[in-house]
Amino acid sequence: MTTVFRAVKFALQNFIRNLWLSLITVSMMMFTLLTINMVVMLNLVADNAISYVENKVEVSVYFKEGVSEERVATAASYLRSLAQVQDVRTVTPEQALERFKERHKRDEKILASLDEVGKNPFGPTLVVKAKDPSGFPFILESLDHPQFKNDIREKDFDNFEALIGQIRNTVSQVRLFGIGLSVIFLFLALLVVVNTVRMGIFIHREEIGVMRLVGASSTFIRAPFLIEAVLYTVLAVALTAAITLPIISVLDPKLAVLFEGTPGGLIGVFQKEGWKLLLGEAVILSLVSMAATAFAMRRYLKI
Amino acid sequence: MGRACLWQVDFMILLKNISKIYPPNIAAVRDVHLHIRPGEFVSIVGQSGTGKSTLAKMLYAEERPTKGKIEVGGWDITHIKNSDVPLLRRQIGVVFQDFKLLPRKTVFENVSFALEVSGATNKRIKEVVPQVLKIVNLHEKGHRYPGQLSGGEQQRVSVARALVHRPKILVADEPTGNLDTFNTQEIMELLKKINEFGTTVVLVTHNREVVNALRKRVITLSDGEIVSDVEEGRYKL
Numbered sequence: 367m368t369t370v371f372r373a374v375k376f377a378l379q380n381f382i383r384n385l386w387l388s389l390i391t392v393s394m395m396m397f398t399l400l401t402i403n404m405v406v407m408l409n410l411v412a413d414n415a416i417s418y419v420e421n422k423v424e425v426s427v428y429f430k431e432g433v434s435e436e437r438v439a440t441a442a443s444y445l446r447s448l449a450q451v452q453d454v455r456t457v458t459p460e461q462a463l464e465r466f467k468e469r470h471k472r473d474e475k476i477l478a479s480l481d482e483v484g485k486n487p488f489g490p491t492l493v494v495k496a497k498d499p500s501g502f503p504f505i506l507e508s509l510d511h512p513q514f515k516n517d518i519r520e521k522d523f524d525n526f527e528a529l530i531g532q533i534r535n536t537v538s539q540v541r542l543f544g545i546g547l548s549v550i551f552l553f554l555a556l557l558v559v560v561n562t563v564r565m566g567i568f569i570h571r572e573e574i575g576v577m578r579l580v581g582a583s584s585t586f587i588r589a590p591f592l593i594e595a596v597l598y599t600v601l602a603v604a605l606t607a608a609i610t611l612p613i614i615s616v617l618d619p620k621l622a623v624l625f626e627g628t629p630g631g632l633i634g635v636f637q638k639e640g641w642k643l644l645l646g647e648a649v650i651l652s653l654v655s656m657a658a659t660a661f662a663m664r665r666y667l668k669i
Numbered sequence: 670m671g672r673a674c675l676w677q678v679d680f681m682i683l684l685k686n687i688s689k690i691y692p693p694n695i696a697a698v699r700d701v702h703l704h705i706r707p708g709e710f711v712s713i714v715g716q717s718g719t720g721k722s723t724l725a726k727m728l729y730a731e732e733r734p735t736k737g738k739i740e741v742g743g744w745d746i747t748h749i750k751n752s753d754v755p756l757l758r759r760q761i762g763v764v765f766q767d768f769k770l771l772p773r774k775t776v777f778e779n780v781s782f783a784l785e786v787s788g789a790t791n792k793r794i795k796e797v798v799p800q801v802l803k804i805v806n807l808h809e810k811g812h813r814y815p816g817q818l819s820g821g822e823q824q825r826v827s828v829a830r831a832l833v834h835r836p837k838i839l840v841a842d843e844p845t846g847n848l849d850t851f852n853t854q855e856i857m858e859l860l861k862k863i864n865e866f867g868t869t870v871v872l873v874t875h876n877r878e879v880v881n882a883l884r885k886r887v888i889t890l891s892d893g894e895i896v897s898d899v900e901e902g903r904y905k906l
Contacts, residue, residue, distance in 0.1 A: 368791070576782065579769065581786075586788070
């Protein structure tokens with residue numbers, strides 16, 4: 367225990383005596399972690415954005431004018447019995463007219479043609495939501511059943527696949543850029559770690575020489591450098607957390623719509639899962655920086 | 670003989686046909702054969718470059734012999750493993766011409782450093798360091814930094830540091846090389862005192878006056894070879 371305590375003491379001394387290089391090392395590690403967190407956050411936001419858009423996908427089934435409510439109800443219960451269907455909502459002709467006007471409020475020609483007709487041209491409508499967008503083709507096909515086909519005037523499917531594809535494409539490009547940037551920062555951080563250890567060895571060459579002379583084990587001579595690597599990581603993770611949390615707080619209200627149904631929104635997700643992310647980063651970065659330190663010692667520390 | 674029965678031996682140091690050859694083919698030490706008994710005070714003398722320091726370095730495994738066999742306290746250290754070197758060095762105190770003190774540590778800290786890095790408890794440090802500082806007569810200067818001491822005092826700190834592990838052997842490599850006559854005498858008196866306590870002292874020097882005043886065993890090296898080995902000898906070269 368005494369030996370561990372002393373190794374930690376020597377590590378702290380190394381850190382302070384080599385303060386500027388230590389701070390640069392911590393900063394580089396922090397930039398790496400911030401970039402990784404940015405990629406993680408982007409993934410999270412993109413997943414939620416895609417779910418949000420997917421939730422908006424629905425099929426409107428417009429029935430012909432004069433189709434009885436009973437037949438519409440039969441069609442609705444048939445649709446509800448399908449495994450692909452999540453929800454079926456019935457819209458009255460009046461609601462359908464309002465809905466149509468709302469959707470085309472910027473298209474004056476359509477609104478004018480509606481005025482020309484002079485009466486409500488809509489029959490009842492069913493609005494169908496699928497459990498998964500991939501289920502829509504089946505739902506649309508099932509409505510071609512002879513039992514319903516003649517009652518249906520039109521099926522209107524808002525296809526968001528192109529938009530989802532666009533989101534996915536953009537996110538994957540940004541993700542790729544983020545991963546590339548993380549790798550570059552990590553590489554630079556490791557180079558800085560190696561250089562910091564090299565400088566540490568140079569600065570402490572007298573002490574290391576005396577240590578060897580008076581019978582310090584090579585483990586004891588090396589341990590402070592490895593502890594220092596862990597210290598850099600812990601500080602970098604702490605600083606990253608201190609920077610990431612306010613950023614999340616600022617983004618949270620702006621992204622609230624994407625996190626509807628998630629307790630606490632974006633902040634809630636990070637309060638629940640953030641510590642796992644930071645702990646994982648701390649463990650992995652500690653191991654990687656210790657490996658870089660071991661490499662530097664192997665190269666520059668002659669004991 | 671293993672490490673377990675260390676020091677219960679007839680010879681504290683035994684060198685059998687030791688040679689040290691540096692590439693491409695420079696012999697620093699050639700076929701040296703000698704033994705040193707427990708409690709002896711031996712001076713190894715010779716001109717610069719005759720292999721005195723190389724021989725001393727082989728005693729505390731700073732250098733490994735190219736040929737031959739070395740036993741220290743019955744422990745064959747010819748091919749000592751790197752992991753065993755710290756154990757050896759805790760049993761051999763070493764003093765150098767340039768003191769090798771840490772300028773940013775006080776006298777007390779310089780001496781306690783040797784114990785700290787070897788895993789000694791704080792209790793033992795508080796017990797041993799004042800004792801050795803008293804032996805070297807620096808117990809009242811423990812709070813000073815090396816820069817605030819004379820050369821002789823700095824060398825006494827270095828001796829104190831070498832003594833904290835209570836070694837059976839003290840190797841002093843040109844300990845008076847940087848000192849004036851007065852301080853040289855002081856250090857030699859200290860080494861004699863340590864020897865009287867039972868520690869085997871190996872003194873490497875080329876200081877004629879020191880060797881002649883000692884009237885102890887003198888081994889003379891020339892071109893890496895022993896050319897004379899005399900009990901109560903004098904500096905001959």
